Amino acid sequence: MVRGDSVPARTADGKTVGDLTMTAKHPDGEPWQWPEATWRGIVGRGRAGRSLAPTHWPEGARCAVALSFDADHETIPLRDNDESPMRISQGQYGARRGVPRIRALLQKAGVPATFFYPAVSALLHPDEVRGVAGDGHEIGIHSWIHEVNTSLSYEVERDLATRAAEVLAGLAGRDPVGMRTASWDFSVNTLRVIREMKLLYDSSLMADDEPYELMDAGEATGIVELPPEWIRDDAVYFNMLRFSALRPYTPPSAVEEIFQAEFEGAWEEGGLFLLTMHPHVIGHRSRIALLARLVAHMQARGQCWFATHAQVAAWCRDNASAA
Numbered sequence: 001m002v003r004g005d006s007v008p009a010r011t012a013d014g015k016t017v018g019d020l021t022m023t024a025k026h027p028d029g030e031p032w033q034w035p036e037a038t039w040r041g042i043v044g045r046g047r048a049g050r051s052l053a054p055t056h057w058p059e060g061a062r063c064a065v066a067l068s069f070d071a072d073h074e075t076i077p078l079r080d081n082d083e084s085p086m087r088i089s090q091g092q093y094g095a096r097r098g099v100p101r102i103r104a105l106l107q108k109a110g111v112p113a114t115f116f117y118p119a120v121s122a123l124l125h126p127d128e129v130r131g132v133a134g135d136g137h138e139i140g141i142h143s144w145i146h147e148v149n150t151s152l153s154y155e156v157e158r159d160l161a162t163r164a165a166e167v168l169a170g171l172a173g174r175d176p177v178g179m180r181t182a183s184w185d186f187s188v189n190t191l192r193v194i195r196e197m198k199l200l201y202d203s204s205l206m207a208d209d210e211p212y213e214l215m216d217a218g219e220a221t222g223i224v225e226l227p228p229e230w231i232r233d234d235a236v237y238f239n240m241l242r243f244s245a246l247r248p249y250t251p252p253s254a255v256e257e258i259f260q261a262e263f264e265g266a267w268e269e270g271g272l273f274l275l276t277m278h279p280h281v282i283g284h285r286s287r288i289a290l291l292a293r294l295v296a297h298m299q300a301r302g303q304c305w306f307a308t309h310a311q312v313a314a315w316c317r318d319n320a321s322a323a
């Protein structure tokens with residue numbers, strides 16, 4: 001029973017259009033014909049197990065803030081086999097303008113963050129990776145070339161993830177301990193790969209607001225899931241693709257309102273506020289300002305523990321309530 005043979009949907013001109021997938025027929029027939037063991041097995045992959053919401057946060061904090069930047073840069077058009085210098089230049093903007101602005105903002109605010117790099121992006125910008133790591137930020141795994149995991153075999157996915165980790169370790173000077181799958185495209189094989197790589201955490205799945213332990217077919221894995229969400233992702237609101245209907249309809253002020261409301265909810269509940277951004281998206285003049293205002297708002301609110309994803313994962317693993 002092999003699943004995960006979804007293929008990315010493509011527009012008429014052959015471009016991948018993200019997470020729209022067409023799924024091959026299941027050997028057990030149509031979904032309404034599946035035996036119970038089939039549908040239970042499907043939902044049992046990468047399932048949320050016990051909550052890892054901690055009994056308390058460090059430094060007397062009420063709330064944890066984990067900012068992440070997926071430094072995709074040129075790898076989105078490369079992944080799409082799109083050699084357009086225009087689209088590649090949009091990615092290069094992330095390195096030329098986005099990351100320097102983000103690093104300056106984080107330095108000024110005195111907060112750490114996590115930068116997830118596709119290996120090809122890191123190899124194109126090695127000094128950037130060294131600089132970001134040198135600033136004290138975490139470097140995490142984010143695919144080889146932003147490939148679509150659900151279109152790959154287990155062997156290929158594992159090979160790419162392993163080689164990506166080696167590239168990042170060589171540039172950052174330390175082994176990465178966490179993975180964010182590209183496009184959060186966590187395949188039916190990804191958890192097996194993560195377990196074999198002995199990573200501390202993943203940040204791709206969305207079953208909770210708070211960290212939880214990943215289950216593999218009913219077995220507790222010890223892997224921490226730090227849940228992202230499309231709601232807390234800049235790309236959802238700001239992406240633009242000329243030859244599709246994809247347009248940035250949401251003004252930065254509205255995105256700021258959504259992010260701030262998500263933060264306020266986390267603060268009220270004493271939970272985790274995890275925000276995903278992209279240097280080539282958030283790095284523009286009209287948008288970096290909203291991030292600066294959001295960070296200032298959180299710092300003014302107080303009792304926030306700003307931490308890397310690795311720090312949050314380790315804390316939650318070690319301080320989860322016994323329940």
Ligand SMILES: [Zn+2]
Pocket residue numbers: 070071072142146182183
């Ligand atoms: Zn990405």
